[in-house]
Structure formats: structure tokens, C-alpha cells
Amino acid sequence: MYSAKVMEHFLHPRNVGVIEDADGVGEVGNPACGDVMTFYIKVKEDRIAEIKFQTFGCAAAIAVASMISEMAKGKHITEALKITNKDVAEALEGLPKQKLHCSNLGADALHKAIEDYLARKKEKEAGDDGNKPSCAR
């Protein structure tokens, strides 16, 4: 059912874990839909210096998260934001049709983590200007 690449990433996922003091966190999915994926990133000079993930889901979801973490690591955030679902599925040598949505989830979670980082950064800069909003969020 799965490509050798998917199985390899599923059996030996890279970058599993949590970054406690992450600069950005992105969570997508909900258990009712089948998968939940969380990405944590540390960013240095707008480059993804460190990336970790957690996944509740099927083999495809785990492999997708693992693959994206490898693809994004070391990349400038503008480059990382360009990683598409299609790129991930291709890097994994294809996914079964009904599992393509898992690659959706992975790219979304990464992008969300980057957006979270950018939002925090903006907030911080605004804060430095003394314009911190009274209600954050």
C-alpha cells in the first residue's frame, strides 16, 4: 500500500519531539478527523534552526510530518513557506489516493508554525515600540 520511502519514514521518523521554548508552534487537525499534527520551530535569523513534531495519526501522517521536518530544516522561512503538499507527496515517492489529505495536513502545520513565529515577532516589535495591545489574541 505504501511506498518504501513512506514506510522508512514511518518506521524511523526524524525530528520527533517537542521544543519547550519554541519560537513558533503550529497545530492542525482534530482527532475526530483522524489526525493531529503539531510542529515546533526554533528560528535564527529567519532560518529554521530546529524543528520537531508530534503526530497522532496513521503511517502516512507520521511519514509526512517526518519528511516535512527534514525538508524545512535549515531553510529560510520564506522558502519553507513555499513547501507544498505536492512537494511532500513527491518526496515520499507518492501516497495512496485516500491518504493525500495527510500531506495537506503536514504542510499546513508547518506553515502555521511559521505564521505563529511571524506573529510573535511582529508583536514583539510592536511591543518594543510601546504599542502592545491590551488583549493579546
Add this chain to the structure above:
Amino acid sequence: MVYLDYAAAAPVLPEVYEAMLPYFTEHWGNPSSIHELGEKAREALEKARAQVADLIGAAPEEIIFTSCGTEANNFALKGIAWAHENRGKHIIISSIEHFSIMHCAKTLERWGFEVTRLPVDRYGMVNPADVEKALRPDTILVSVMHANNEIGTIQPIAEIGRICRERNVLFHTDAVATAGLIPVNVEELNVDLLTLSANTFYGPKGAAALYIRKGVRIQPLLDGGIQERGLRAGTENVPAIVGMGVAAAIAKKEMNSRIQHLQALRDRLIEELPKRIPDTILLGHPHQRLPNNVSVAIEYVEGESMLLFMDMAGIKISSGSACVSRSLKVSHVMLAMGISAATAQGSLVFTLGIHNTEKDVDQVLEVLPPVVQRLREMSPLYHKAKHAQASKQPSGGGQGVQR
């Protein structure tokens, strides 16, 4: 290999295989032919019919062979609906039926029939009182499965049948999970129609039957020749039906010893799994349960991942998780029981067979816990649950409102 997926498919017994062989190459005639070759095939067909009837306490002429359980279920629902629609257009089923009943009911709704779907309790059990309440003057058929392979719960069929009979409503049960595995008797169960399938009791795929009580009017699904009393046209699959007959005779003879063997293995799994894997929930009824079924939900992990790791270790099992189904939908059976979608994702189903040994069970108990641990360690749900538990521990301060 450790195979614990007997509900999906079972190997054919050697005796069954041997009995089938001559009907491929030697007695390969058409049972409808008048000549000697046809006669041989017809004799074999009728012998098998008697053997299958004997398994469920029916008369041979009440058995109609079909190609699979799905066909028999379609035949029962559509055949009764068509034959009795002048009396009424209301049908009652349970909410945990096999797809061959669920989807049939949907088709009948499109054709103008009305379908009531009975709820089940948290053990997946239908309450006969709910059947009584759902019956209407225009109800023509009730169909409740004898047991569901996904959760193992055995339904109070005799009681439901009694209620239907009092109200003069036809009653069908899908007994694919039970007939040939546990005692099934059409008189004791008060059923008018019953579906059974050969592969449940180590007969071949491609052979199944619908029991139709004498005197029940039914419309055929397939129009054609006069095979099966004109109720199921098409040349009979003689080798498979011969196999079904032999398998039925053996199942009847060995039923008690098989049940004892299966139950012992089942009970050890049910007892040990939650001990070795915390947050494991037994699904289905604790006692009114198939002797070969162990169905659990393992919290914070997903079924397909577990299944694949088990497969790598040579252990073949099943799951009702959405990720395992092609449709990516959580099993309707678990949802009907009120199990949350997240918990249902951790579904694992073990269905045991006569070839399983205690060693097989030991292997599951050895291999599964580290697989679960490994997947839990990467599960955000597990981490959240552990954090929530930790913060529930009594601590001095308590959390202030952050504003």
C-alpha cells in the same frame, strides 16, 4: 505468522478442500442438466443443502444458496420489501448493521421505503423494548444482526423475534458472525430469515445462504432460470457449496470444543491487554460476546499505525479506525455506541480462529505494548493528557487567572 483476523477471512479446512476438488474436475456438470453428469452435481448440491440446514435447525428446502453474505442480506431486505410493499413500506434495522444491510436500507429509502434505525447502548446492544416501540402497522420487516464482528456483542435475537412474531412482522437476522461458530437455531431464535456464510466456519469464500422460513413470500434478486426454486437464478457454484456443506457438518460436530478453545484465548487477551497497556478500553459487551472476538480501543494512538507495526512483527489484526477504512470514516458501529471519534481511532480488533494457540496470544502481549508506547511518545494527544493529569495533582497554589 500470527493470524488474528479470522472475521476477515479464514483458511479452508483440509477435509473441506478435499471434498471440493472432484467438483472442479470430475463431477463438473450443471445441476440443472438431466443427464448423469448433472445428476451427480445435483446430488452433491442437495446433500450440502441438508448439511447447512442441519447446522441451523432448518429444513433443507428453507435454504437458498447465494454467492456471499452480502448477496443474502440484499436478497432478504430487497426481496421482502418488494414482496410486501402492498402491506406497508416501513423497515426497522439496527444502527450497527453490516454495510450490506446499511447500504441496502439506504437504497430502499431512495425507492420510497421508510427505515427506522434502532439505537444501541454503550455495549453495542439493541434493547428489545426499542423494537417494540418502533413497530408500526405498516412495518413489514425487522433486521437485527446476531452479532457484530467489530465489537463481538451478541444481540437478544430470540427476544426481538418473539416481539416481531406477536406483531406478525417478518424478522431477519444477519448471522454471518455467529452461524457455525456458536449454536444458531432458527426455531429458538424466532427468525423468519437468516443469513449465514461458509467462510465463518472454514468453508470457502463464494458460498453463503439465506434461510427463508417455509411460507414466507419473497421476491428474487436475480431474474433468470429456475435454480434454487426460482428464487436465485444462475448456475450454482457447486464446488463452493459442497465445501460449505462439509464445513457445516464439521462445525456442528466440533462446535463445543472449538468454543472452549477460543474462549480461553479470548479471555486471556481481554484480561492481559489492559494490564499491560494502560488506558485500554474493552469494546462490546463483557459477557454477551462472541467466543473469538477481542475488541479494544487504545487511547492516544491510531489503529493503522499499530496495525502496520504489528504486521512488521508478523501479527495480522484489524482496526475500525477511520485511517484504515477506504472511506476515511470512523466505524459507524463505534459511533453508535457513543464512543468518541478520538477513542475510536485507537480501535484494534482481534478475531481468533481454531488454529490459534496460547503462544499466539503471548506474542501479541509481548509485541503490542512497546508498539503502543512508541506511538504514544510521538502523540500530541498523549502528551496533553499526561500534562492535564499532572496539573490535576493537588498543589498548593492553584492557577490564577492570567489577564
